Amino acid sequence: MKIRVTVNGTVHESEVEPRTLLVHYVREVVGLTGTNIGCDTSSCGACTLHLDGEAVKSCTMLAVQADGASITTIEGLAKGGEMHPMQKAFMENHGLQCGYCTPGMVMAATSLLQENPNPTEEEVRIGLEGNLCRCTGYHNIVKSVLACAAAK
Amino acid sequence: MTVTDDRPTAVLGSRLLRKEDPALLTGEAKFANDLNIPGALHLALVRSPYAHAHIKKVDTSAATASPGVVAVYTGAEAQSLWASPMPSAWPVTADMKNPPHYPLAVGKVNYVGDAVACVLANSETAARDAAELVDVDYEPLPAVVDLEDALSDRVVIHADAGTNKCYTWDLKIEGTPGQVDEAFKSAAYTVKGRYVQQRLIPAAMEPRALVAVPQPFGGDITLYSATQIPHILKVMVSLTLGIPEHQMRVVAPAVGGGFGSKLDVYAEELLAVALARKHGTPVRWNETRSEAAVATIQGRGQIQHVELAADASGKLTAVRIRLLADMGGYLQLITPGIPLLGAFLYAGVYDLPHAYDFSCTGVFTNLTPTDAYRGAGRPEATYAIERAMDQLADEMGIDPMELRKRNFIAKEQFPYTAFTGLVYDSGDHLAAAEKAAALADYDGVRARQKTQNVPGAKKLLGIGQASYFEMCGLAPSRVLASLNYGAGGWEAATVRVLPTNKVQVVTGTSPHGQGHETAWSMIVAEKLGVPVEDVDVLHSDTAISPLGLDTYGSRSLPVGGVAIAMSCDKIIEKAKRIAAHQLEANEDDIEFAGGTFSVKGSPDKVLPLAAVAFAAFTAHNLPDGLEPNLEAHTTYDPPNFSWPFGTHICTVEVDVETGKVDVLQYVAVDDCGNQVNPLIVEGQVHGGVVQGLAQALYEDAVYDSDGNMRTATLAEYLVPAASDVPSLTLGHTVTPSPTNQLGVKGIGEAGTIGAAPTVINAIVDALSSLGVRDISMPASPQTVWNAIRNAQGASK
Numbered sequence: 001m002k003i004r005v006t007v008n009g010t011v012h013e014s015e016v017e018p019r020t021l022l023v024h025y026v027r028e029v030v031g032l033t034g035t036n037i038g039c040d041t042s043s044c045g046a047c048t049l050h051l052d053g054e055a056v057k058s059c060t061m062l063a064v065q066a067d068g069a070s071i072t073t074i075e076g077l078a079k080g081g082e083m084h085p086m087q088k089a090f091m092e093n094h095g096l097q098c099g100y101c102t103p104g105m106v107m108a109a110t111s112l113l114q115e116n117p118n119p120t121e122e123e124v125r126i127g128l129e130g131n132l133c134r135c136t137g138y139h140n141i142v143k144s145v146l147a148c149a150a151a152k
Numbered sequence: 153m154t155v156t157d158d159r160p161t162a163v164l165g166s167r168l169l170r171k172e173d174p175a176l177l178t179g180e181a182k183f184a185n186d187l188n189i190p191g192a193l194h195l196a197l198v199r200s201p202y203a204h205a206h207i208k209k210v211d212t213s214a215a216t217a218s219p220g221v222v223a224v225y226t227g228a229e230a231q232s233l234w235a236s237p238m239p240s241a242w243p244v245t246a247d248m249k250n251p252p253h254y255p256l257a258v259g260k261v262n263y264v265g266d267a268v269a270c271v272l273a274n275s276e277t278a279a280r281d282a283a284e285l286v287d288v289d290y291e292p293l294p295a296v297v298d299l300e301d302a303l304s305d306r307v308v309i310h311a312d313a314g315t316n317k318c319y320t321w322d323l324k325i326e327g328t329p330g331q332v333d334e335a336f337k338s339a340a341y342t343v344k345g346r347y348v349q350q351r352l353i354p355a356a357m358e359p360r361a362l363v364a365v366p367q368p369f370g371g372d373i374t375l376y377s378a379t380q381i382p383h384i385l386k387v388m389v390s391l392t393l394g395i396p397e398h399q400m401r402v403v404a405p406a407v408g409g410g411f412g413s414k415l416d417v418y419a420e421e422l423l424a425v426a427l428a429r430k431h432g433t434p435v436r437w438n439e440t441r442s443e444a445a446v447a448t449i450q451g452r453g454q455i456q457h458v459e460l461a462a463d464a465s466g467k468l469t470a471v472r473i474r475l476l477a478d479m480g481g482y483l484q485l486i487t488p489g490i491p492l493l494g495a496f497l498y499a500g501v502y503d504l505p506h507a508y509d510f511s512c513t514g515v516f517t518n519l520t521p522t523d524a525y526r527g528a529g530r531p532e533a534t535y536a537i538e539r540a541m542d543q544l545a546d547e548m549g550i551d552p553m554e555l556r557k558r559n560f561i562a563k564e565q566f567p568y569t570a571f572t573g574l575v576y577d578s579g580d581h582l583a584a585a586e587k588a589a590a591l592a593d594y595d596g597v598r599a600r601q602k603t604q605n606v607p608g609a610k611k612l613l614g615i616g617q618a619s620y621f622e623m624c625g626l627a628p629s630r631v632l633a634s635l636n637y638g639a640g641g642w643e644a645a646t647v648r649v650l651p652t653n654k655v656q657v658v659t660g661t662s663p664h665g666q667g668h669e670t671a672w673s674m675i676v677a678e679k680l681g682v683p684v685e686d687v688d689v690l691h692s693d694t695a696i697s698p699l700g701l702d703t704y705g706s707r708s709l710p711v712g713g714v715a716i717a718m719s720c721d722k723i724i725e726k727a728k729r730i731a732a733h734q735l736e737a738n739e740d741d742i743e744f745a746g747g748t749f750s751v752k753g754s755p756d757k758v759l760p761l762a763a764v765a766f767a768a769f770t771a772h773n774l775p776d777g778l779e780p781n782l783e784a785h786t787t788y789d790p791p792n793f794s795w796p797f798g799t800h801i802c803t804v805e806v807d808v809e810t811g812k813v814d815v816l817q818y819v820a821v822d823d824c825g826n827q828v829n830p831l832i833v834e835g836q837v838h839g840g841v842v843q844g845l846a847q848a849l850y851e852d853a854v855y856d857s858d859g860n861m862r863t864a865t866l867a868e869y870l871v872p873a874a875s876d877v878p879s880l881t882l883g884h885t886v887t888p889s890p891t892n893q894l895g896v897k898g899i900g901e902a903g904t905i906g907a908a909p910t911v912i913n914a915i916v917d918a919l920s921s922l923g924v925r926d927i928s929m930p931a932s933p934q935t936v937w938n939a940i941r942n943a944q945g946a947s948k
Binding site for chain 2: 019027031032033034035036037038039040041043044046073074075077078083087090091092094096097098099100101102103106121124125126128129130131132133134135136137138139140141142
């Protein structure tokens with residue numbers, strides 16, 4: 001099937017199999033490998049990206065369902081050579097170690113602050129419960145998100 | 153250490169942000185399955201759905217005819233690919249059973265997930281689709297899933313071995329013959345415990361992934377793999393496949409966590425390399441998460457019998473340990489040795505006389521092989537002694553903190569020669585425990601318990617602690633030899649100052665989240681007085697870093713980091729000769745500080761390192777006989793292990809009606825000696841604590857009685873989310889290691905080692921008034937609720 005998707009501001013027209021997941025489309029068809037795959041049950045959130053401004057796990061939908069949509073991946077978050085404030089907050093607060101969950105975590109966190117610009121620690125923890133990290137124990141991820149919110 | 157008085161603060165010990173981060177934060181970093189390798193074939197494995205079965209027949213005709221399929225191999229057909237069976241590098245005893253283990257099983261499968269055939273196809277989906285068409289006729293056999301049942305040999309898994317017992321390894325140390333038995337006979341107090349270390353799924357967020365890229369005409373082959381051990385893997389793949397080692401290159405690209413699970417030589421790595429060579433084309437494989445649950449090693453899996461003897465004051469007089477350790481269906485790289493990494497630690501941080509009796513029996517089961525998982529033997533040992541210490545305190549009716557204080561090895565006793573002959577380098581357990589107690593408001597919580605934990609209370613407050621030693625900095629090669637380990641424990645480092653005074657470090661460590669690029673740069677910056685950003689750290693590619701023993705066991709800093717510091721010393725030594733020559737001074741009068749050479753007593757005679765580096769490069773005017781360039785190599789074999797330590801304290805509230813445990817506060821006071829970068833140290837502790845807490849509360853690799861994995865996805869296996877864990881309170885003490893010039897000890901596993909016993913001790917403490925004396929892990933609401941009900945039933 002033919003689909004037309006705007007990815008990080010660039011329009012892509014591609015032929016995809018109906019069973020292709022959005023995450024595979026982004027990684028293999030568009031060629032943006034920053035969005036990672038960490039599970040097969042939509043549990044880990046490593047593949048989180050923004051679809052029409054909302055965080056979605058890109059393994060939970062088919063590429064054809066994104067036809068006509070606008071997607072932002074982790075590669076599209078930095079602007080003009082400057083990291084996004086959330087990316088900077090993660091760096092400044094050591095919110096990442098191996099970095100595999102990080103793109104999904106950052107995408108989920110930016111979406112979280114769009115919905116709730118001044119969350120409490122508990123709201124951050126609950127807001128990120130769909131994204132798993134095995135390295136940080138979440139302590140510094142939560143700190144990063146709160147720091148980013150406070151800086152706004 | 154070099155004194156760098158021209159900078160306001162020393163680099164070492166500063167909270168420098170990580171250089172690794174921008175690439176990881178922007179999607180720029182490439183993990184193994186991000187690598188774009190044109191023309192690669194995709195590998196898919198056909199895995200046994202049975203834990204134990206004979207393979208009667210494998211029909212590959214439908215799979216071979218499936219679209220996009222290039223080849224299908226059964227175990228029998230693949231036999232010609234192997235020069236030897238898969239490696240197990242740790243024959244712990246001379247009579248250890250090590251049944252042949254091949255990447256594809258031949259004749260018989262021994263765990264769910266054991267691979268029986270594989271498909272090569274031109275896309276991942278084509279390979280997976282075809283794998284489902286491979287028709288295997290199995291004759292199921294009774295499965296052995298229980299450790300004690302395995303030992304009965306009711307069903308023998310490996311017929312040639314004749315028994316499920318893999319080995320028994322003993323360590324009995326007595327000052328006088330019969331001392332252990334005598335101590336138990338004459339003890340004022342004895343306690344016995346039986347603890348179960350449940351199997352854990354390591355669950356690094358990046359599943360395994362790899363690409364093997366051959367050069368059919370040149371003869372070389374490169375394996376890109378999500379591994380912690382590119383160097384060890386290179387040797388092992390070469391040996392197993394009969395590839396000349398100099399033609400084998402292994403690269404670990406960005407690696408998304410390991411925790412021991414990527415410290416192995418896996419069937420898929422061997423298959424991909426063998427088939428890439430055979431077909432003359434790249435072969436790649438990506439593990440799915442549910443595949444990882446059965447095909448990647450698991451951690452723990454032990455039944456521990458612990459006995460302590462103590463005198464009337466609670467001073468330990470003897471320790472007796474009997475372990476049953478689950479090997480799984482086969483031995484992976486260091487499976488049999490994992491329990492032995494804890495063998496020396498079952499007396500914990502306590503001043504035990506020479507009365508120690510340890511025995512471990514490894515058994516085969518029809519389950520996924522076990523191997524190293526964060527802490528590897530040491531969390532298990534710490535759990536056993538720290539749970540047993542709480543039992544002893546309960547038996548004596550004294551506070552567990554007080555019991556520990558009576559037994560701690562005192563600060564003045566270091567360096568302390570333990571009953572095992574091992575020398576504990578430095579420590580101050582009392583200081584760490586007191587600091588943790590202050591941060592946790594230990595006395596305050598005890599006071600609150602008196603008012604809260606009254607008869608009929610719905611929520612009970614508990615506080616628990618664990619004090620630990622982590623034997624790390626693996627390792628003095630001679631000690632490893634005495635344990636029959638198949639390799640040494642050194643680490644290599646090359647430091648070179650480039651013509652423009654930028655510095656390249658080549659390390660044999662292989663980071664996958666630990667921040668070595670930043671930390672190693674800081675060591676060089678401190679030593680050579682160059683800016684951190686002028687240092688580049690090269691690693692994880694055997695073509696660039698040919699020598700190394702990789703990253704595991706909290707070894708990278710105390711071995712690999714120290715090797716870098718030593719190479720810097722050699723650079724300075726050589727540079728001093730050049731500076732003396734150029735400044736027309738005596739070499740003994742040259743001083744080096746803050747990146748500048750100067751002549752003692754002649755403040756105007758100075759030469760920056762940059763000038764020396766350029767002079768070394770041009771070689772126009774060097775002292776006679778001195779080689780050009782500033783480059784130094786070190787292979788460092790540590791003279792001793794390092795011994796980080798600490799005390800963790802946890803406060804919990806347990807809902808008596810639901811069994812739910814709320815962690816109110818978690819305090820970790822860790823001492824890893826000098827800290828290179830406290831930001832990274834804290835990160836390691838945070839992650840480690842949560843992994844240990846996860847063992848205590850959530851995680852359990854569950855099998856049914858037929859050996860089927862019941863928790864194969866992240867929907868069933870409870871890796872905690874942010875909402876499941878508390879914010880952590882960290883403190884630290886600093887007791888430098890006298891063993892190495894940086895005074896460092898290592899911190900990768902400390903959190904995990906301390907956390908599980910701390911949390912369980914807190915829960916048992918909360919429920920002690922209800923008669924609960926133990927809780928098995930994970931302490932799920934159901935487990936806790938049942939424990940309360942059973943205890944109350946027993947007291948009626």
